[in-house]
Amino acid sequence: MAATVAVEKLTRMFGSFTAVNSIDFSVSRGEIFGFLGPNGAGKSTTIKMLCGILVPTGGKGQVNGFDILSEQEKIKSTIGYMSQKFSLYDDLTVRENLRFFGSIYGLEGKKLSDRIAHAMDMAEIGNRGDEVVKNLPMGIKQRLALGSAILHDPPVLFLDEPTSGVDPIMRRNFWELIYNFSEAGKTIFITTHYMEEAEHCDRIALIIAGKIIALDTPARLKGDLAYEVYSFSVENFIEMFDYIQSLDFVSETAIFGSDIHVLCEKGFPLKRELGALMKKKNITNYHIEKISPTLEDVFVTHARKHGV
Ligand SMILES: Nc1ncnc2c1ncn2[C@@H]1O[C@H](COP(=O)(O)OP(=O)(O)O)[C@@H](O)[C@H]1O
Ligand SMILES: [Mg+2]
Structure with missing residues (x-):
């Protein structure tokens, strides 16, 4: 089966500085693939290249069968991307945010209202749909950011440190959502610097200073020590x-x-x-x-x- 995400020698330089240094990996459908590394390792830069937001300076890759160098627009419509800084608008209400993101994905009518209801349900918004986002607790905001990233029901999700800054209980709850997506056949690419989160992934790549230094299941990485x-x-x-x-x-x-x-x-x-x-x-x-x-x-x- 063709991989959902695959890259070869993927590289991104900023001037003479190499942020992502010739990395190779592939992710199969339904897999939870984790990118684990300290700040500055190159995690966000990699995710942005996969999401069609940043152009690689070397190497190649595909997401959902689309070329990351030449088919960025097609990629954008078939993925969900939750950026490290959430994309929600603080001064808009929950519903206004969801309507806005839904329209970006070209949703309208009943399809849009169904997906908004689903996202609100998933985020456990309850009756706070008309509140401005800035008043919501961090954990709910995070779930809402995820909800808004999947309004168009994409088969692949890119989550860039989605749980940083939330307490361990909210983090656990968030991971329940991730498991549900994976069970539903969606592919998850997630970055984190929390070791305990990496344990939940099917496979993890350890990335340091732009290089993947190890890649395997958590059990095998530990077994190979x-x-x-x-x-x-x-x-x-x-x-x-x-x-x-x-x-x-x-x-x-x-x-x-x-x-x-x-x-x-x-x-x-x-x-x-x-x-x-x-x-x-x-x-x-x-x-x-x-x-x-x-x-x-x-x-x-x-x-x-x-x-x-
Ligand atoms: N637009 C940019 N211009 C210059 N350097 C950048 C840019 N974006 C990221 N970097 C550098 O690339 C490295 C990797 O950054 P990033 O991918 O954000 O790391 P991570 O997400 O793992 O914390 C860092 O040293 C960062 O400062
Ligand atoms: Mg980052």
């Missing part, structure tokens, strides 16, 4: 973090809330060796246990390997 991971908690956390990092048998470290993740070669007796060092330092109040790798561990490892 070359290290064992331990969680270490101790008082004097900051001081200990520097100390742990300096140990030659420690391959990587990452901070997780108030715990330190310590990565070491497979089979290394970390518990015993670190225990002996703690004893020498007269530290008894600590806890160390082996844990399953998290995506953050994978990310840190890959990032370090690429000199970030």
Whole structure:
């Protein structure tokens, strides 16, 4: 089956700066494909090229069978795009916003009113349809922005950090919507910098400094990690973090809330060796246990390997 989205050596330069550096990937129908990376990694630039908003400076690609270099207008009518800065008009009411976006997509009459009702339902607007958008809570605004991006019922959705700035409960609710779309056969391309969100994707590409440094299912990315991971908690956390990092048998470290993740070669007796060092330092109040790798561990490892 042809991929819904596919790119080859996709590149975007701004002057002499390469924001997206020769990336390759494809996304199949119904898949939830995540783009995970820190600020400035090139996520939005990639999405804009796929949505026909920004012209690539190198490489090629297609979305829904349309060429991203020459058929941008066709692409725009067959996708839903939720930009990082939501496109809603703050001073218009919910209904006015939806009517406006509906008309952009060429909807009218009963079709338009049905789709508006659907979007309002999905966004859980209740009886606030005549309120101006700026008075709505952030979570509802986000759902409404999604609703307005899918008024024309597109088969592919591009969501650029749709959940940044909302609380974890609203984020969960938002993901329920994403799952529903995927089950209905829609393809989802979503960017995030939340590791726990990336876990929900069918596959993820890790992107750093414009390059895809790993691409696979969350389970395989974690399974392929070359290290064992331990969680270490101790008082004097900051001081200990520097100390742990300096140990030659420690391959990587990452901070997780108030715990330190310590990565070491497979089979290394970390518990015993670190225990002996703690004893020498007269530290008894600590806890160390082996844990399953998290995506953050994978990310840190890959990032370090690429000199970030
Ligand atoms: N229009 C532009 N002109 C110059 N540099 C840009 C432009 N848009 C993005 N960049 C740069 O490209 C890099 C990637 O940006 P972006 O794709 O927005 O990253 P992300 O979405 O992953 O945070 C950043 O260094 C950013 O400053
Ligand atoms: Mg961005």
